[in-house]
Amino acid sequence: MIACEKLYKSYPMGHGRRHVLKNINFAIHPGEKVALLGRNGAGKSTLIKQIGGVELPDSGRVIRKMTNSWPLGFNGGFQGSLTGYDNARFIARIYGASYSEIKDFVEDFTELGKSLATPVKTYSSGMRFRLAFALSLAIEFDCYLIDEVILVGDQAFQQKCIDELFVKRSDRALLVASHDMTTIRQICNRGALLNEGILSVYQDVEDAVDAYERL
Amino acid sequence: MASFRQGWNIQIRVINALMLRELTTRFGRENIGFLWIMAEPLLFALLVGFLWRSLKGPLEFGVDVIAFAVTGYIPLVLFRSCVQRGVSIFTANGSLMYHRQISIVDFALVRFLIELIGHMMAYVFVGVVLYTFGLFPIPHDLGFILLGWSYYSVFTLALILIVAPLSELNEVIEKIIPVITYIMIPFSGAFYFVGSLYPTAAEVVLFSPLVHGMEMMRYGVFGPAIDPQFDFLYPLTISLPLLLLGLMLCRLVRRRLVVE
Numbered sequence: 001m002i003a004c005e006k007l008y009k010s011y012p013m014g015h016g017r018r019h020v021l022k023n024i025n026f027a028i029h030p031g032e033k034v035a036l037l038g039r040n041g042a043g044k045s046t047l048i049k050q051i052g053g054v055e056l057p058d059s060g061r062v063i064r065k066m067t068n069s070w071p072l073g074f075n076g077g078f079q080g081s082l083t084g085y086d087n088a089r090f091i092a093r094i095y096g097a098s099y100s101e102i103k104d105f106v107e108d109f110t111e112l113g114k115s116l117a118t119p120v121k122t123y124s125s126g127m128r129f130r131l132a133f134a135l136s137l138a139i140e141f142d143c144y145l146i147d148e149v150i151l152v153g154d155q156a157f158q159q160k161c162i163d164e165l166f167v168k169r170s171d172r173a174l175l176v177a178s179h180d181m182t183t184i185r186q187i188c189n190r191g192a193l194l195n196e197g198i199l200s201v202y203q204d205v206e207d208a209v210d211a212y213e214r215l
Numbered sequence: 216m217a218s219f220r221q222g223w224n225i226q227i228r229v230i231n232a233l234m235l236r237e238l239t240t241r242f243g244r245e246n247i248g249f250l251w252i253m254a255e256p257l258l259f260a261l262l263v264g265f266l267w268r269s270l271k272g273p274l275e276f277g278v279d280v281i282a283f284a285v286t287g288y289i290p291l292v293l294f295r296s297c298v299q300r301g302v303s304i305f306t307a308n309g310s311l312m313y314h315r316q317i318s319i320v321d322f323a324l325v326r327f328l329i330e331l332i333g334h335m336m337a338y339v340f341v342g343v344v345l346y347t348f349g350l351f352p353i354p355h356d357l358g359f360i361l362l363g364w365s366y367y368s369v370f371t372l373a374l375i376l377i378v379a380p381l382s383e384l385n386e387v388i389e390k391i392i393p394v395i396t397y398i399m400i401p402f403s404g405a406f407y408f409v410g411s412l413y414p415t416a417a418e419v420v421l422f423s424p425l426v427h428g429m430e431m432m433r434y435g436v437f438g439p440a441i442d443p444q445f446d447f448l449y450p451l452t453i454s455l456p457l458l459l460l461g462l463m464l465c466r467l468v469r470r471r472l473v474v475e
Binding site: 071081093 | 228469
């Protein structure tokens with residue numbers, strides 16, 4: 001289980017502060033697939049960053065009783081000037097995993113070929129996500145945090161993602177922030193909606209999507 | 216105990232990974248690769264040494280001028296580059312905050328360790344090379360050289376841990392760091408033996424923990440003839456509280472750090 005307790009987060013804005021998250025109470029249990037919905041700027045990424053421990057909340061706490069991936073998305077987690085291989089090596093080292101196994105999996109899963117030997121800063125956002133996703137699958141987490149991007153790439157690649165994450169690892173939890181309601185309906189069973197800093201949690205993803213569409 | 220050991224293992228893994236990463240990004244894998252870390256202090260010390268040799272003659276305060284310059288300059292360059300490289304390291308490494316096992320203190324520690332290793336390698340290398348040319352004495356006491364390095368580097372580490380978070384809080388810090396490191400030169404103990412200063416001047420410079428470290432190192436190299444002046448306790452009463460202050464500042468900044 002990963003739980004947020006009375007989470008508040010604000011950022012400096014001019015002379016005051018902008019309160020992005022106000023009293024968030026929320027939990028993800030093993031195996032749950034939770035959609036995180038909200039308009040642009042509603043604080044979805046901010047919430048994911050607090051859960052992932054990338055940033056620390058002003059007050060409140062995040063309780064982690066299972067391992068979670070770093071937030072997988074367009075940016076973060078990589079050193080742009082290093083190659084895909086070097087980043088894989090680095091991640092293998094800090095998570096104490098075997099690089100040779102990770103390397104094989106990443107080569108096979110991402111299909112990035114020779115691009116893996118070029119600096120990550122030259123990657124498209126889709127390529128970055130493939131690499132981040134492959135690495136996080138290779139390391140194995142109990143809960144995957146996914147920010148904005150999922151099921152990128154062509155049909156074949158999407159099928160591979162679905163196989164790896166929903167078939168082989170169906171026991172894992174998932175928190176996905178996305179605007180793509182088709183994908184959300186397809187993969188999530190619960191939903192949460194962020195609006196003006198307040199999080200509303202829905203037991204059924206359909207209710208969350210309805211609430212989102214009424215915004 | 217198990218959790219302490221786990222934490223320790225993770226810490227070692229992270230430091231190791233960060234050091235390898237920093238070495239790769241800074242020096243690459245081309246030609247001599249990471250050996251470049253000792254190139255800068257080496258060149259600095261040797262060039263200044265030979266410059267002094269030609270300006271001041273073969274002796275300075277009764278010891279070989281090149282040995283004197285080298286033993287003073289390498290630690291000083293360590294101090295300066297550490298403090299300067301400490302600026303904005305948290306923002307620069309922000310994307311690594313995505314991995315929860317990495318803490319921001321690790322960035323400062325890794326920078327410091329890399330500089331320390333590089334400069335100590337340069338110190339040993341240059342000592343051996345100069346010795347073969349008869350320009351460097353056989354060290355009087357290796358233990359004191361190491362002890363002096365430790366005193367010197369603890370203070371340096373404390374300053375990085377303070378400069379790094381302060382530079383995130385206020386941009387003025389970045390602008391004044393070069394001036395401060397320049398002003399610190401007389402307080403590094405690099406250009407004199409305290410024993411040869413006027414007593415009032417000696418009293419003033421001995422406020423700096425760096426001077427104690429430098430005197431220990433030089434006692435270890437040149438022996439008692441240089442009349443070394445140092446205290447074992449005093450430098451720690453400055454360095455350790457500063458170290459603690461640095462760690463507290465890091466903690467404060469971590470709370471405020473905004474990661475892209």
